[in-house]
Amino acid sequence: MAQILVFGDSIAYGAWDKEGGWVSRLRKFIDEKNLTDPDFECLIYNLGVSGDTTEDLLERFEFELEQRLDEEMETILIFSIGVNDSQFVKSKYSIKIPQEKFRANLEELITAAKKYSSKIIFVGLWPVNEEKTNPVSWDEDKFYKNDSIRNYSNVIKTICEKNQVHFIDLFGLLLKEDYKKLLEDGLHPNSQGHQKFFEIIRDFLAENKIV
Helix, strand or coil: EEEEEEEEEEEHHCCCCCHHHHHHHHHHHHHHHHHCCCCCCCCEEEEEECCCHHHHHHHHHHHHHCCCCCCEEEEEEECCCCCCCCCCCCCCCCCCHHHHHHHHHHHHHHHHHHCCCEEEEEEEECCCCCCCCCCCCEEEEEECCHHHHHHHHHHHHHHHHHHHCCEEEEHHHHHHHCHHEEEECCCCCHHHHHHHHHHHHHHHHHHCCCC
């Protein structure tokens, strides 16, 4: 028996997908397995909050996790966070969460997560369509640039390697695709993008015998 808790931002929440995003698709996949395999039992909780940074997540992480813990079930933690940290804020002429603070937040998050689980996965960041994200259509003060996103994703990868935590390199994988067609508004995945995210994450979980 296992429970999967997914923490993240609007992409984890499932913005711009009529089926509820990649987490919802993963739940549907898991639920089908629950119904067909009598020896399999797994629950999924979507704890994505739109706009969250690592700083926001740290404030709520342990409280929200503890409300859902079941001592009889193995806990698996998936984090999809960081793209909002990499955001350039024009009015402040600075990155929203500076890279050193971002590193410290990730370290603190992993330290906290290890108190509850030995199966921790970070989903890396993804490339954006800069023609639509400089600035984004809903806020002319917010910019997302691939160089910054790539750097922040590499920070996640480095911290994960240091702490022996799983990392899914979405940025590298999606660069091999025509990734712009997977994006709704230049930043958020469309339904096709969420399906692609789901397939990558599902396959990673299976290949690493996590679920």
